[in-house]
Amino acid sequence: MATRPAPTGAPPPRWRRRAQARPEEILEAALAEFTAKGFEAARMEDIAAAAGISKASIYLYFPSKLALLEALIEAKVAPLAQQAQTLAAAGAADPLTALRMLATLATARMADPKVIAVPRLVIGISGRFPEIADYYRTNVVAKARGALEQLIEAGIANGKIRRVDTSAVVRAFIGPLFFEAMWTHVLGGETALTDPQKLIEQQFDVLLNGLEPRA
Amino acid sequence: MATRPAPTGAPPPRWRRRAQARPEEILEAALAEFTAKGFEAARMEDIAAAAGISKASIYLYFPSKLALLEALIEAKVAPLAQQAQTLAAAGAADPLTALRMLATLATARMADPKVIAVPRLVIGISGRFPEIADYYRTNVVAKARGALEQLIEAGIANGKIRRVDTSAVVRAFIGPLFFEAMWTHVLGGETALTDPQKLIEQQFDVLLNGLEPRA
């Protein structure tokens, strides 16, 4: 959002770098405060303090608290959705392995509270700002679901996965991860996320082999 | 302002019953407002209006806004957890059927936005009131998880279910439902919840038969 001139010749003086970095520092601080207290309860003053600047300075970069929220979410959106699509596309040849890798990756990342901070925030404000929920659904969750469905479909097409309802599989894939992340970071429960490998193996054991005893 | 009939004889006058019902009406109104706007953004005045009383009257029943929130969550807790335990215990003999029934029931109920209103609210405030999140985790989610784990264990014990990680199965069971409910009611997406039977069959197809093509 902030135009950052490509560093051309001599190293830009340090104070310049500070000024350029401000918007991101503020967003980072805002995310932390919003996550910790919720959008409404978070005070601009605290965000400013966390970013190491004065309250008024935030307004040099963002016109309002709501704009801060929007910028925050937008800033986190592009990478996420794109990543999912890239990974899903890359794994089309061997979908089961790809899913396993994706699950491991996702699990590892979900161990970091920051990763679910935005989804959690979106849940919190969805009632008050439905457009933001819409935006998030369309640009993040729907895209991720779509990418995974394509992966499943590719698997079905090349015979690596039996003929299943793709949407159901995607839910069965995302749901438990999401649930575990909420359990851990929102509800404060003891987590299984600390051992991604084991978590995923257990999950895939169920997913791949089903529950019924085989003959 | 409301005319109050002089209390005549035996049958408790209707307005008495109203008064008795007040706390619940207030809680209902509070849940609606909290869900719609979040705890902080919800105004006591609006809650009062929704409950058909004056702002000051809320304080006759609840000492503060936070108390309202706590009472609200507590009121919804007991039934939920107990129900899960009852159902799980009842199904020990035939766990797979029991799971299928539970899933169908849960799905049907999750079609009603009110049902996830509380979990959603808890997510929203968890940062600000961790004790409430704790309370909810301990008294609702953990109990439900425990009940389901017992059911799975019973299934393993009587050979109806193969030897799996019970915790993983429970996540695989709850996660997708929870995720779909969030997708539908929080993010405003098109839902699969409207056809519980089909949703569950798809889900169980994956869960019971796995993903790999069988010989």
Added chain:
Amino acid sequence: MATRPAPTGAPPPRWRRRAQARPEEILEAALAEFTAKGFEAARMEDIAAAAGISKASIYLYFPSKLALLEALIEAKVAPLAQQAQTLAAAGAADPLTALRMLATLATARMADPKVIAVPRLVIGISGRFPEIADYYRTNVVAKARGALEQLIEAGIANGKIRRVDTSAVVRAFIGPLFFEAMWTHVLGGETALTDPQKLIEQQFDVLLNGLEPRA
């Protein structure tokens, strides 16, 4: 603006009367503060203090500072314009006497700083709120001018006044009074307003007899 129930039977308790009188007390205080410091520089807190209530209480009666300004001006408009029209109409038979009476009356009232407080305020905010200036012009000044023009026309019609430009006469009538009021109350100059009779006689001497020596 505030509905005031006609006092029916027993004398309403004093506290009730207070509550009913609030809006007017606030308007009075607001006029004083606005006049003393200007609209922007006047603080709601000071207005509240002058009205003997808390800052927040103002908002029980007026939704915003601007609304206060509007209500204030509106409240002063109706009487003024109407009065001018009534008086002008009543004097049609003997226009010169009527003018003299009007001038005396106006002069006497203009000795009270409150009387020009609103016009002065309007001048101060006209740049920022042109609609208010429009409103004032249309509903007060234009009406007063119109009423006076009719009076002059009546005088011309019945031969008491010679054939002059009515608009010019009205300007010649209002202008000096307005100017003197500004000189006195805005610029803080020594005033001639303290002796209305003399002031008017001087003014009318010029107006009626002209400047040139008569033969």
Added chain:
Amino acid sequence: MATRPAPTGAPPPRWRRRAQARPEEILEAALAEFTAKGFEAARMEDIAAAAGISKASIYLYFPSKLALLEALIEAKVAPLAQQAQTLAAAGAADPLTALRMLATLATARMADPKVIAVPRLVIGISGRFPEIADYYRTNVVAKARGALEQLIEAGIANGKIRRVDTSAVVRAFIGPLFFEAMWTHVLGGETALTDPQKLIEQQFDVLLNGLEPRA
């Protein structure tokens, strides 16, 4: 940021001249903003923008917003008062003609909104800064009144004007012009100022010939 040509030789580079003109440009911009929005509501940033410089640069020339206001008023004072005195003195021989000329001149100039911008501004701030009102009264209005009174007295002395109250005549002279200017530029009414000649003739017709029909 603006490229600054190395100061070469003799002719003062153009940018130097700009710098010299700065204070006046700023005052001009300030007058415009103050008039449009009032002293309090006018923002230093907007004044700077209108003057084509940065907000901080204003402080190179004026120590504060109030200083800007004072400088502004002072800058407009000297010419005005002096002009009135010069003109009045010049016309002593034929006061009626002189008055007519002065009126025509004043009317023509009052058609320009800028001309009454300062009086209007003074009215707006008089409550908050009485010293400024005092200053303006003493150095502008009182002087103009005095000059005109001298003119009238001269007229009386040489028999061109009958024995009238000089102060009243001056009010009768200034008042209508002032009033019409306010009506036009402050209240936004349709104006008679566009035809100075006619306006003055009408006004003088009343002033010189009175209202009563002559025998």
Added chain:
DNA sequence: TATGAATGAGTCTTCATTCAT
């Protein structure tokens, strides 16, 4: 001289909560 960046102090407005009736 000139300015982008930064901020302290201040103001409007909101709202949970209290209280007199």
Added chain:
DNA sequence: AATGAATGAAGACTCATTCAT
């Protein structure tokens, strides 16, 4: 039990002014 009126405390946002460069 019920409420209209009142308010203290708090927070978003603004802006004149300063300062480092």
